[in-house]
Each structure stands twice: as C-alpha cells, then as structure tokens.
Amino acid sequence: MITIYKVSFKNLLRKRTRTLLTIFGIALSAWVLASLLGFNKGYEASLNKDIDNMGFQVLLTAKGCPYEAATLMLKGGTGLRYMSEDVIRQVVNEPEVDKVTPMLMQAVFDPNKGESGGFSAYLGVDPVTFPRMKSFLEFKQGGWFTRPDTMEVVMGYEAAELEQREVGDLLLIPEKEIELKVVGVLKRTGTQDDGTIFMPVKTVQNIFNKPGELTGLGIKVHKEADIAAFEEKLYGLPDVQVVSLAQVKQTIMSLVTTAKIMVFSIAIIAILIAMVGVINTILMSVFERFQEIGILKSIGAMPWDIFKLIWIETFILCFLGGIVGTGMAYGLSKLTEILIRNLLPYAPTGSLIQLDASLAGVTLIAVILIGFVSGIYPAWKAARIRPLESIRSEVN
C-alpha cells in the first residue's frame, strides 16, 4: 500500500541532483554543529587532563621567577631565583594540602650544542613524592632512581631520543664533566616531561652547589579544598610567588571563548544557509507541482494532507542530511581537529573533539527541528493552493 511517506520520498527522487545538493548542504551544517558540540566537550576535558598530568594544581616559586622554563630560555640559565627548603615545612601541614613535591631546576651552557652553543636543563625532583604525584608517568625502559642522592637520571622520551640514551648508558653534564647513569626512559606523554632530564633533587643540589635550595614546590590540594582561599594563605609566605593552574586554566578558557564565539557564529551562518537552501528546494518543488497539488485537492485531498506531504519531504531531507553530517563529524573529526588547532591560541594535548551517541542525537534532533521550521512556509503555501486556479493555470 502506498503511504504518504512513499509519495514524499518519490517526489524527492524526481529531482535527484537538487535533492542531493540540499542534503549535502544540510549535512555540512550538521557536521559543523556536531563538531562544535564535540569540541565544547573535548576541549575542556583535554585541558583538565593536561592540568591533571602536571600532577599538582599549585606551583610555588621564588618571587620574581614565576615560569622557570621561560626564565631559562630568556636569561640563559642565570635568571633563576631560589627559595629555601623550609617552605616545605610551612606548607605541608596546611589542611588543604594533599601532597607536595620539591623541585630544583638548573641549566648549564653546552658549547657543543649547535654552532654557538646552547643550554641543557636538569630538573631535580624528590624520588619519593614526585613519582607518587605523577603516577600516570610510564616507563619505556627502567624505572625511578634507586636512592635519594644517587648519580642517576631519568629521561623524558624526547630528551633520551636527542641524547640517544637508553637504560644503562652514561650521560655527561657538560661544563661540570660529571657522569650520571641513565636508569629510566619515560614513555611519551605529549607534555613538557618528554623533553625533561630528571635527577634526584639532592643530587642537583650537590652538583650545582645549591644546598637546601629549591626553584619550585608543586602542591596537590585535596579535591574538596577551596583553592582560592588556599592561594590567599600562600601569599602570606615571605618571598614566594603562587602560580595557580586554576588561574592558568581560567585564562586559557577565556582566550578560547573568543575563538568559540567566532566558530559558533560561523555555525549559525551555516545553519541559516542550510535553512534557506531547504526552503528554496521545497518551495521550488511546490511551484513545479502547482497543478499536481491542485488535482490532488480536487480529488479530495484536504489542506492538512498537502501540508503533511510537503512537511514530510522536508523531514526526509533534514533527516538524511543530519545522518550524513553526523557521520562526517565522526569520520572527519581528525581533520576538524587539525583545523581547530590552527585557529586556537592554545590547544591542549589529547582529543579536542569528543563525539558520542548523545551528541549525535542532539545534532540530529536539532537539524530535524530546523527542517520542520524551514518546511512550514512551503507546506503552508502548498496547502493554500486553490484547485480550480491551479488546473486553469495548466490549461493556460
């Protein structure tokens, strides 16, 4: 038995190219919409993961030295400021603190790096607390240091690759001419740890003659702790500076919001274009079938039947476009991610676009709703056709 759905579908097949182009237009809008929804979800999740991967939410540094790595780059390893190890005792007993890990960064000039020399940096970490705080770090070879003051190094993957080091090899600290044994090579993490050479903090203090001094103290706070209040408390400590990753996250998110607004504006324009495309396609189809609709009415079709017929055509177009567009969002998510990464001021590691069934469902429903709205005018126009007028126009 022929149903109204079959009639609508067959009507669409009469102008295949036009129908396909309309479906493609809707699919593009659905792709943009699904990708944006996935981006909304994925970006924040990736950023949170990056911050979690740092192992601590608050970094305490000596005043005037907020960003160790940047300072090393700009001042060639001479701009580091130090704070006393006593700061650990002052912080560790605070109720908000879960764990702390002391760090001491040092750099040496290596005249045999490049044409005019370069710097090699070493991060001294506590062999007990640092691995616990960064429990997600995995080893490609070996493991952490055997003793707190041992002459051993653990290398991030890229640092090991540059130095061609494996477990059991020796590593020379240029300038100091000191040999250390490689006991571990980390797997890639996609973070700054990949390029880091880790040594026990005591060893760094001894080699560089910095007893009892640190350049940073990583603090992991309890999940339920009020980080803002805790930071205020830390500002009370003398000669230290607080770098809060919550603040860093907020700054990044505010930067990204600008990009998001821009991309959302593009999405709205794409959706509007698709809506106009749907209205145009259906309206043209109605005008082309002016006489047919008149005949249908003259043999007993009610305005609501005609309205439904046209509305279902819109539904079919939008449903198919929505399915294709959601499929494109899944299939081309890597391409979309590359495009978005080029657009953003800062992109965290990990997947920026996280699509799932619920997002696909939301996209499909949104596209169908847009289709229904777009179909109202052409369907209403078709429902209002007068049979005699339309049949007469055919005679003319």
Next chain:
Amino acid sequence: MKYSIILIFCIGISVFSGQSLFAAVGCDLNDPDRDVARLFPGSTGYKTMYVAIDKKGGDALLAQIEDRLGDKFQGLFETADVPYTIYEIYRGTDRIGYIHGVNQKGQYGGIQVFLVMDMEGIIKSLYFQKLTSKAAKELRAPEFGKQFEGLSLADFYAYDIASGKTKIPGKVDQIKNPAPEAEQDFHASMRAAKKNLILMDEFIYGNKFLKYFKGEAQ
C-alpha cells in the same frame, strides 16, 4: 564518478584518522638558512626533502643498508621510521650538492654528524651539530673535520664498524683520532659518517657506490 568519490572519501578518512600522533625524530639543521649558507659557501638556496627507510624500501632496504654498513641498527632510536632530512643545495637554478645529518649514539650522549657533499658524493666538509663528549672540543676542531674532505663511500667501505679498523689500507686510515681517551666517540663519529654516506647513496646517488661494496671496482 561514483567510485572516484568513494575512493577520495576513503583516502581522506585514512589520511586524517590514521595519523600517528608521535613519530621518530630525525636530524635537522638548527637554523637551515644560516647553516646552509655557512656550510655551503656560494649557495643561493636549498630545498628540503624527507626520506625514511620504512617508506622508501621497508625491511629489505634496512637489511641492505645494515649489510653495507657492516652493523645492525640498534636500540630504541635507530629505527627504520626515522625521517632523514636531506638539504638539496642550489646556486641559482643549478643543483650543486647536498647536506645530510644523522644521529649517532656516543659514549655520553647524542652526536649529530652532518656531511656536506658535492653532486658526485664526495665529502666537502663534516660538521658536528651536537656532540656530547669529553673530547668534544678536539673532535669539533676544524683539523679533525678536514681529514674527511675529499673522501667518499668508496673509501669508507674499508672501515669496519665492529673492529674500528680498516680492512685494507686506504684514505680512511689517514683519519687520526685527536683524543685517544675518547676512542668510543671517535668510532661513533666514523660510524655516523659511513652510515650517512650509505643512506645518501641509497636515497640520492642511485647506489653508484654499491659496486665498491661488491668488490666490482677498486
């Protein structure tokens, strides 16, 4: 038409969804514009090419290179997927030579050995971009690099990686270690130079030096 669209779609999907996030790291010049002008005086420009053993010939090519080298590729980082960066050097529109570097494991750290070669595969100069060694100063001295000038893979075949000696007396014997206490790094440098020349013969010079390896030419 239908099949073309499907093919393009499939290629697109495989390119964009199958990309590995991390790849092995090759050996690039730190500042190519400056370094090329300095290493190849008279050059006016360069083109950069990337070649990897796994893409060029896979396991068979790796086996052939190891055979010619007389040593296996070893460890975590000397693998077939390492992308080699070859700088093709131009004077005006004329191609006048190549610069190519390799990473080499040294006693205390990584060594990056670049060879500057003419169109015939003859070494014009040797440059250690990075050298972590107690004898770095001596090995990076111009006098050491000069000993490689004028040599080619035909000369380096005589150098046996395993023993660190030449099988038959030749020009490579004239290369003297400037720091006997750093014998390991000297041999690492020699291995890097030989490996570099073999890779260039495979990638660029169309295996013109293979006949010397097979003993068909002297």
